[in-house]
Amino acid sequence: MRLFDKANFDFIRHRHKAYLVTLLLTVPGLLIVLMRGVNYSVEFTGGTLVQVESAKPVDVGAVRTALAQRGVDGAEIQTFGSDRELVIRARGAKAGADADDTQATGSALQQALDAVLGSGNYTILRTEAVGPKVGGELREKALMAILLSFVAVLIYLAYRFEWRFGVAAVIATAHDVLASVAFIGLVRLEVSLFVVAGLMTIIGYSLNDTIVIFDRIRENLHLRKRDQFADILNRSINETLPRTAFTGTTALGSLLALAVLGGDVVRPFALLMLFGVIVGTFSSIFIAAPALLEIEKRWPGPAARGHLTPKKPPAPAPGRKPLPVGR
Amino acid sequence: MSIRTRLLIIAGLIALSIFYLMPRNVTLRERDIETGVMTDRTEKRVPPKLGLDLQGGMHLALELDQSKQVSSDPKRDLQLALTVLRKRIDEFGVTEPLIQQVGNDRIVVELAGIKDPARAKAIVQRSAFLEFKITDETQALDKALPAMDRTLRSLGIKSVGQPTQPSAVQQLLGGDSARATPKDSAATGGRDSAAKSTRDSAGADTSAVVGGVLSGLIQNAGTTPGEYAVPETAFPRVDSLLNIPAVARQLPRGMILRWSSASTSLGVQPVRFLYALNNESIVTGANLVDATAQLDPLTNGPIVTFELDRPGGRKFGDQTGKHVGDFMAILLDGRVQGRPPVIQSRIGRNGQITLAGRTLQEAQDLALTLKAGALPIPLKIIEERQVGPTLGEDAVRSGIIAGIIGTLFVVSVMVLYYRTAGVLAVVALTLYLLFTLGALAMLDATLTLPGLAGMVLSIGIAVDANVLIFERIREELAAGKTVPLAVDEGFKHAMSAIIDSNVTTVLTGLFLFQFGTGPVKGFAVTLIIGILASMVTAIFVTRTLFILWLNRKSTMATLSI
Numbered sequence: 001m002r003l004f005d006k007a008n009f010d011f012i013r014h015r016h017k018a019y020l021v022t023l024l025l026t027v028p029g030l031l032i033v034l035m036r037g038v039n040y041s042v043e044f045t046g047g048t049l050v051q052v053e054s055a056k057p058v059d060v061g062a063v064r065t066a067l068a069q070r071g072v073d074g075a076e077i078q079t080f081g082s083d084r085e086l087v088i089r090a091r092g093a094k095a096g097a098d099a100d101d102t103q104a105t106g107s108a109l110q111q112a113l114d115a116v117l118g119s120g121n122y123t124i125l126r127t128e129a130v131g132p133k134v135g136g137e138l139r140e141k142a143l144m145a146i147l148l149s150f151v152a153v154l155i156y157l158a159y160r161f162e163w164r165f166g167v168a169a170v171i172a173t174a175h176d177v178l179a180s181v182a183f184i185g186l187v188r189l190e191v192s193l194f195v196v197a198g199l200m201t202i203i204g205y206s207l208n209d210t211i212v213i214f215d216r217i218r219e220n221l222h223l224r225k226r227d228q229f230a231d232i233l234n235r236s237i238n239e240t241l242p243r244t245a246f247t248g249t250t251a252l253g254s255l256l257a258l259a260v261l262g263g264d265v266v267r268p269f270a271l272l273m274l275f276g277v278i279v280g281t282f283s284s285i286f287i288a289a290p291a292l293l294e295i296e297k298r299w300p301g302p303a304a305r306g307h308l309t310p311k312k313p314p315a316p317a318p319g320r321k322p323l324p325v326g327r
Numbered sequence: 328m329s330i331r332t333r334l335l336i337i338a339g340l341i342a343l344s345i346f347y348l349m350p351r352n353v354t355l356r357e358r359d360i361e362t363g364v365m366t367d368r369t370e371k372r373v374p375p376k377l378g379l380d381l382q383g384g385m386h387l388a389l390e391l392d393q394s395k396q397v398s399s400d401p402k403r404d405l406q407l408a409l410t411v412l413r414k415r416i417d418e419f420g421v422t423e424p425l426i427q428q429v430g431n432d433r434i435v436v437e438l439a440g441i442k443d444p445a446r447a448k449a450i451v452q453r454s455a456f457l458e459f460k461i462t463d464e465t466q467a468l469d470k471a472l473p474a475m476d477r478t479l480r481s482l483g484i485k486s487v488g489q490p491t492q493p494s495a496v497q498q499l500l501g502g503d504s505a506r507a508t509p510k511d512s513a514a515t516g517g518r519d520s521a522a523k524s525t526r527d528s529a530g531a532d533t534s535a536v537v538g539g540v541l542s543g544l545i546q547n548a549g550t551t552p553g554e555y556a557v558p559e560t561a562f563p564r565v566d567s568l569l570n571i572p573a574v575a576r577q578l579p580r581g582m583i584l585r586w587s588s589a590s591t592s593l594g595v596q597p598v599r600f601l602y603a604l605n606n607e608s609i610v611t612g613a614n615l616v617d618a619t620a621q622l623d624p625l626t627n628g629p630i631v632t633f634e635l636d637r638p639g640g641r642k643f644g645d646q647t648g649k650h651v652g653d654f655m656a657i658l659l660d661g662r663v664q665g666r667p668p669v670i671q672s673r674i675g676r677n678g679q680i681t682l683a684g685r686t687l688q689e690a691q692d693l694a695l696t697l698k699a700g701a702l703p704i705p706l707k708i709i710e711e712r713q714v715g716p717t718l719g720e721d722a723v724r725s726g727i728i729a730g731i732i733g734t735l736f737v738v739s740v741m742v743l744y745y746r747t748a749g750v751l752a753v754v755a756l757t758l759y760l761l762f763t764l765g766a767l768a769m770l771d772a773t774l775t776l777p778g779l780a781g782m783v784l785s786i787g788i789a790v791d792a793n794v795l796i797f798e799r800i801r802e803e804l805a806a807g808k809t810v811p812l813a814v815d816e817g818f819k820h821a822m823s824a825i826i827d828s829n830v831t832t833v834l835t836g837l838f839l840f841q842f843g844t845g846p847v848k849g850f851a852v853t854l855i856i857g858i859l860a861s862m863v864t865a866i867f868v869t870r871t872l873f874i875l876w877l878n879r880k881s882t883m884a885t886l887s888i
Contacts, residue, residue: 103452123717126713145838145843194847197777197850200839201835247787254734256733258729265722
């Protein structure tokens with residue numbers, strides 16, 4: 001049994017349709033993100049999160065009033081799983097308190113819970129309190145991590161392949177990041193550190209996928225001197241398609257297990273990754289390879305030269321050695 | 328490389344991983360709550376170490392809180408705070424605490440598996456600055472009050488304040504006079520001169536007529552010189568009013584005001600005592616060498632006895648000798664502990680602090696913070712994460728279930744799709760898991776929840792290298808090559824793709840590690856280790872297994888792949 005054995009799809013010809021699909025799927029999500037902003041977790045905005053398990057069902061309204069009385073306004077209060085479990089997110093600090101001193105808000109939350117639920121009738125499962133200063137630093141760091149990893153990948157690929165391949169790979173990966181951000185906006189996923197880690201993993205997975213195809217392109221450019229560049233792209237994608245499909249399946253399988261069974265904290269990460277694996281696979285085929293084609297058309301490199309002349313190119317001039325690709 | 332060497336290397340790697348995964352002895356230090364005795368107990372733990380989010384615990388990030396006290400040398404103060412915190416947490420008794428400086432201005436404290444986070448937080452944060460000061464006997468505050476009220480009036484505080492305030496003040500006044508009339512307290516308290524206090528209260532009265540804010544709220548308590556009572560409900564307001572610089576200036580030089588640490592119920596209403604003190608400390612906690620919590624045999628209440636070093640003892644003795652008959656306030660972090668006792672005679676190196684209305688445990692905590700030393704500058708918590716042990720257990724359980732199901736899926740798909748070669752890949756996958764866990768244990772890395780998720784994911788991705796090789800072998804076979812040649816070529820040609828794709832993933836992982844904090848760092852570590860382990864297993868282990876397989880049937884014409 002072999003998936004996509006001897007597959008022969010003309011991916012490159014349909015690239016414009018793929019661009020359209022991407023635009024239609026990504027732009028609405030990005031617009032939502034631009035208009036409404038991203039639902040950052042308290043780690044990034046600064047604030048206090050408390051997850052509480054109460055002995056009896058909790059009156060959310062009463063908790064809200066009790067919080068407001070103690071100077072904590074506009075807290076998000078959600079039940080979590082059952083009506084006995086509660087997650088409270090207070091973004092702002094308690095009125096009049098130093099925002100970077102998380103203590104004041106925390107004790108106000110505790111007092112409010114004591115008043116509504118009665119002290120001793122509830123257990124605090126989880127607390128996260130982050131001052132806005134730390135939150136701001138985290139946002140900055142997350143952005144830096146993504147941008148710098150792009151630069152590093154660009155340099156590595158320029159060294160191993162050539163800069164055109166690197167740029168095409170980064171374009172495809174940037175597409176995946178944008179699409180993931182759009183996905184986050186559409187499903188209102190809470191952006192926690194964990195989700196940022198997911199975003200970085202998507203970058204890794206997508207690059208992985210792209211490079212497998214690029215590796216085959218590099219090889220085929222070498223082997224098939226007379227083929228058109230677009231044909232080489234198609235051939236390379238088709239040849240690696242069994243691997244792409246199989247690895248995608250196993251990755252999706254283990255992510256599905258995480259999403260269904262992994263618990264509430266892991267679920268957002270697993271959902272984002274599920275989306276990321278799909279979009280990463282899509283982009284390697286429909287964005288990375290076409291991007292390489294567009295780049296080589298405008299700024300032909302040594303590797304692609306000879307493959308770009310229209311229709312039946314003559315055999316390479318005798319004596320002219322093909323330039324080595326990569327290393 | 329001969330097959331024997333290959334097998335030896337693999338056996339070595341397996342042995343190494345198992346060695347690092349052997350249960351280790353961990354020393355747990357705990358303090359008995361009843362007796363306060365520290366006991367060490369050893370427990371076997373299977374590595375790798377679980378992160379706070381999996382085993383429960385507390386993570387704190389602290390900074391110098393310079394809002395009240397500006398540090399002259401922040402670098403040195405942070406170092407000092409670090410040593411003090413280490414000593415305190417050592418005494419507190421936590422297994423494998425992590426206390427380290429992060430960046431230039433931050434201390435991170437991680438306490439795994441603690442049961443009482445609020446207590447731990449108090450111990451970390453308490454400045455534990457101990458001072459002894461003599462209470463004021465000149466009635467300085469009584470004299471200053473009218474001037475303070477005038478200052479407040481000129482600042483427009485009273486009238487611009489909340490419209491409800493006047494009525495509240497009147498209410499409080501009424502409550503006060505019902506309980507203990509000012510005249511009463513003046514008569515009993517004014518040891519110096521009754522005349523003075525009547526004049527003062529007259530002054531206070533006149534200002535009260537025109538709306539004296541402070542004099543209406545601060546009442547001379549009488550029994551102890553320099554002691555004043557403020558209704559507990561008015562305490563925050565009075566505190567903020569007294570902190571206005573123009574108001575504070577009305578107090579004579581060398582005189583300071585300090586609040587009592589807790590409210591006292593006097594009659595119907597709880598009151599908070601305010602003390603006027605001589606600013607000069609007769610001795611501070613810097614001279615303290617030992618502190619122990621005890622139960623007072625007389626009152627059965629908790630006390631902390633302390634011992635001063637020689638210079639401190641000498642100074643303490645001199646000063647208390649000079650002030651026999653006066654009252655001495657004991658201040659901890661700027662709050663007066665209990666009501667100041669009268670100095671009956673010269674006190675030497677030993678003394679005690681009475682903690683009325685506190686538990687023995689609180690006394691023990693105070694004793695340990697005093698012994699560990701005071702923080703040079705108070706610390707504020709800028710980040711706190713706390714996970715209860717049950718939540719961590721749930722996370723581990725669901726993570727493991729998801730891992731098992733995910734692995735079963737990957738294994739069955741591999742075997743169904745690649746037949747015998749798939750079985751070899753599954754063997755390699757098992758070794759991959761062993762190597763990853765072994766490497767985590769060897770590096771003493773912490774397994775966090777994102778890390779666990781990363782491992783489940785990496786099982787899905789770890790087969791990728793095998794898949795690349797197998798697909799390539801299939802292609803070579805389809806191209807008509809013989810089995811041994813196809814296997815050779817398959818491994819050779821898949822190599823560049825495996826290396827290039829994995830190196831880029833490691834690169835992103837490195838940046839994640841560099842910029843991530845706590846749990847995300849854990850994720851990056853498992854990701855990087857996982858990728859390296861998967862490369863080793865795919866390139867080396869699977870290759871060896873293939874060699875073994877082909878050697879057994881050297882004339883194989885078709886490959887079960």
